[in-house]
Amino acid sequence: MRHLGAEITALVPGECEIQVPFREELTQQHGYFHAGVTAAIADSASGYAAYGLMPANSTVLTVEYKINLVAPAAGELLIARARVLRSGKTLKICAADVFVVKEGNETLCATTLSTIMAMQDRSDIAAGS
Amino acid sequence: MRHLGAEITALVPGECEIQVPFREELTQQHGYFHAGVTAAIADSASGYAAYGLMPANSTVLTVEYKINLVAPAAGELLIARARVLRSGKTLKICAADVFVVKEGNETLCATTLSTIMAMQDRSDIAAGS
């Protein structure tokens, strides 16, 4: 996230917003934000949203996500807004929308649905989910 | 892709392999390859696999993908292998597996299913898919 210049701009249990300002290195061939950046901040925002509903000492693991890229991410700022749809003991189901801001106007450029797992300790990760 | 140090290591119409050697900058907090890298090379390999089955002058657009992260990407090399499952005129459906290589052994760390669109010219992108 640091590498991308991403910043958490809002965070409450079950919700998170992450922003990334435009930088040349984050673009693909047409000068838009790269889809990899879009997916990465949607995933991170979902993870933080879920983490806020987990017990202390939990580790967050993204089990899977699905992303629809619905419009080119052409603009000066990318904003991911994630929320937990369902908070189970082991699994949190999250949705995130990613908007691109161009001259002050937000456009939806991607949307994700993801499954996040709360791991109680690191040894579980080694053993597999 | 260049940014990640990724390299196409095999390419025939309908199939593509991409490799990324380990680098400190590509890791998350536990020293594994970051999930964003895994997703990005699976997506790129799928796009190249699909592109080989499209008419000249096509532009490749990832409509959506779903990824399951099935094991930590702990190792010295990441390999994405993509293949086109179904090649329609407008849409190509692709599957990709990502393996991590540790001391010579390959382990499946992620698998994706994606929908790739062939765009005939750039103006279509502006108009929306």
Add this chain to the structure above:
Amino acid sequence: MRHLGAEITALVPGECEIQVPFREELTQQHGYFHAGVTAAIADSASGYAAYGLMPANSTVLTVEYKINLVAPAAGELLIARARVLRSGKTLKICAADVFVVKEGNETLCATTLSTIMAMQDRSDIAAGS
């Protein structure tokens, strides 16, 4: 849909609601609505929502969907509400939520993201999407 006893209860271009009252034949072993019913009405509602934004003589084709089943569908009525998130010329991206109603209270039991294709004539289907 008829087979399931499903009914369209709201329909405007880009949005659709479908309801299915409880019936013994639609349940799984615990007496909840079967996940297949949940998925089927979410898919149908998405298709109708998309169809309302297509030119006349279009055929609707579900390219793919992803569903998260977030709670048991225990109740007397199932309601799917779908909306088009992005309406491209060829593809419509839709989200649908499915709620189960028990003693008057709605609970989210599933959510989907789907890609719907507008086909201009039947011959396209035979030739592949």
Add this chain to the structure above:
Amino acid sequence: MRHLGAEITALVPGECEIQVPFREELTQQHGYFHAGVTAAIADSASGYAAYGLMPANSTVLTVEYKINLVAPAAGELLIARARVLRSGKTLKICAADVFVVKEGNETLCATTLSTIMAMQDRSDIAAGS
């Protein structure tokens, strides 16, 4: 499954095959197998494949799946073949392919990726996953 006339035709731990012969009631408007049937047998085959790798007294819960419908399911028989890609303690990640058989020839008509949860007892279901 009984309702659909579906039958388990192969079952070993981690793998399952389910078949459904053609019946008028399982079709959509063009006389093909309905997508709901395709999705249902892919989901069931995945669940049984996963179940074979779980401890006794486990309950199988489909957390989520993604399906790509890649060709019309036109034929006399539908076959779903599922396998577990990754068997964690809590979660099993499964892939399933669905083939339609027409005059003896198999064609891939759908493919799924799913996340299946092993629940140790029923009370967990009530409490949420």
